[in-house]
Amino acid sequence: MKRNSFLLYTDSMDIISELSDAQAGKLLRAMVLYQKHLDDPTNMEYEEFVSDSIVKIAFSPVKNQFDRDYEKYKDVCSKRANAGRKGGLSKSLRVSAIKAEPLSPVKTLIDIEKELMSDELWKEQMCRQSGIGAVNFMKIIQEQIKKFFEYISATGSEKTVLTKDDAKRRFFWWWTNTGVDAYNKCRDNGKQRTTDKNSVKSKPDIQSRKSDEERYTGSF
Incomplete structure (x- = not known):
């Protein structure tokens, strides 16, 4: 079930703008090596390019998306093989049989x-x-x-x-x-x-303030 292409989603690639050129290069290499040996669960060749913690964080959601897409691909291949064994089906029926069901x-x-x-x-x-x-x-x-x-x-x-x-x-x-x-x-x-x-300044009193006792002119 070797494939000669794979998908990259634009919202997954937005993080590239946050990486340096060197980090972006490592991320791309990790993607290619992971896809190249996607059917080999023991493949660790890509890991040397995600030793940088930032690159590893950026690669994690992409890796998960690759895994989901690969599962869909295997499901399509399985359905196509089953349709071929049954034989006698029209082209439209075969396409319908292998069409991926919506998630x-x-x-x-x-x-x-x-x-x-x-x-x-x-x-x-x-x-x-x-x-x-x-x-x-x-x-x-x-x-x-x-x-x-x-x-x-x-x-x-x-x-x-x-x-x-x-x-x-x-x-x-x-x-x-x-x-x-x-x-x-x-x-x-x-x-x-x-x-x-803070820029509001209080205006100074025009008249000096006097105590109630000083203003009072009557007698006690």
């Missing part, structure tokens, strides 16, 4: 959100990759995960988040393209309001 979500978004919330290792990795500092991002990550799933629901993209790995990949894309901009805008507005407030 259906086996978990709700709430289930996947809970899994993401409890994945401490991934949260630590995201904090380091956030671009706003690990400490700052750790304070808001729970809130940002909720906003991400609200975005997925609002845009009708539930079928793009069928597993926790899908959620990780989509969250990274959402944060780097939408979330971080919204965070910086909110932070800058907060700083502006503080600056404006």
